[in-house]
Amino acid sequence: MSEKKRIILEEMTWPEVREALDKGMRIVIIPAASIEQHGPHLTLITDALLGANAAYALALKLGNALVAPVIRPGLSSHHMSFPGTLTLRPETFAALIEDYITSYVRHGFKIIILMSAHGGNTQTILKLVPELRRKFKDTTIIATVEVPTIDELEHITKLAGLPMGACGGHADDRETSEMLHLAPRYARMSQAKQGFVGKLDEKTLNKFFEQGVTALSDTGVVGDPRNANAERGAWYIKQTIDRLERDVRDQLRKEGIEIESS
Numbered sequence: 001m002s003e004k005k006r007i008i009l010e011e012m013t014w015p016e017v018r019e020a021l022d023k024g025m026r027i028v029i030i031p032a033a034s035i036e037q038h039g040p041h042l043t044l045i046t047d048a049l050l051g052a053n054a055a056y057a058l059a060l061k062l063g064n065a066l067v068a069p070v071i072r073p074g075l076s077s078h079h080m081s082f083p084g085t086l087t088l089r090p091e092t093f094a095a096l097i098e099d100y101i102t103s104y105v106r107h108g109f110k111i112i113i114l115m116s117a118h119g120g121n122t123q124t125i126l127k128l129v130p131e132l133r134r135k136f137k138d139t140t141i142i143a144t145v146e147v148p149t150i151d152e153l154e155h156i157t158k159l160a161g162l163p164m165g166a167c168g169g170h171a172d173d174r175e176t177s178e179m180l181h182l183a184p185r186y187a188r189m190s191q192a193k194q195g196f197v198g199k200l201d202e203k204t205l206n207k208f209f210e211q212g213v214t215a216l217s218d219t220g221v222v223g224d225p226r227n228a229n230a231e232r233g234a235w236y237i238k239q240t241i242d243r244l245e246r247d248v249r250d251q252l253r254k255e256g257i258e259i260e261s262s
């Protein structure tokens with residue numbers, strides 16, 4: 001961690017945080033992830049680790065942002081049939097986000113970027129934003145989503161030259177490759193199994209969220225992680241970070257905030 005730029009709040013001292021604020025680093029990125037099953041081969045930390053990495057990379061791109069401690073458990077009721085998964089009540093999750101913002105606003109942060117790093121959190125976060133904006137009138141609050149949509153999953157599967165269904169969005173080729181790149185100790189490739197590789201659409205997605213992941217896959221995998229590799233993991237991460245940077249800059253521009261390219 002020592003070679004990393006000092007922008008991860010929990011790894012900074014208070015004078016370092018004050019100095020960063022004084023230098024104009026008024027953006028804080030709050031990644032909201034999950035601690036949940038990721039098939040028989042990836043560990044429960046997957047979304048928290050990938051979310052932390054994405055938030056750090058996005059902060060570097062923006063140049064004047066710090067990274068909040070990852071909200072590690074999220075909304076994972078659809079994964080609860082697998083042991084080890086944690087899930088929060090939606091009201092607990094909402095309260096956590098609000099308390100993070102209250103703390104950072106008090107210390108002078110002006111722009112809050114909520115980052116959903118887990119599919120189950122996304123809709124709740126997007127719904128919270130207007131309410132949070134009403135509560136924190138002098139603060140710019142936006143949300144961005146690290147998790148790819150169904151269309152983006154199809155797109156990256158094609159670009160990667162993989163069979164359709166390999167990137168199904170959960171413990172799939174993408175997440176597994178990213179973990180092989182970032183933290184291979186958390187990927188047990190001998191246990192990797194093909195999961196649901198059928199067509200993903202709104203209907204299958206609703207089934208996934210309402211009935212739980214076992215309605216699609218009895219191993220908890222949506223996609224095919226068996227051929228994952230670290231090099232492709234780095235490529236997937238780059239795709240995601242570029243998309244996140246574009247999205248955040250677009251949203252801030254609409255708020256009249258232009259951030260210089262770093």
Ligand SMILES: [Zn+2]
Pocket residue numbers: 038046047118169170171175
């Ligand atoms: Zn995940």
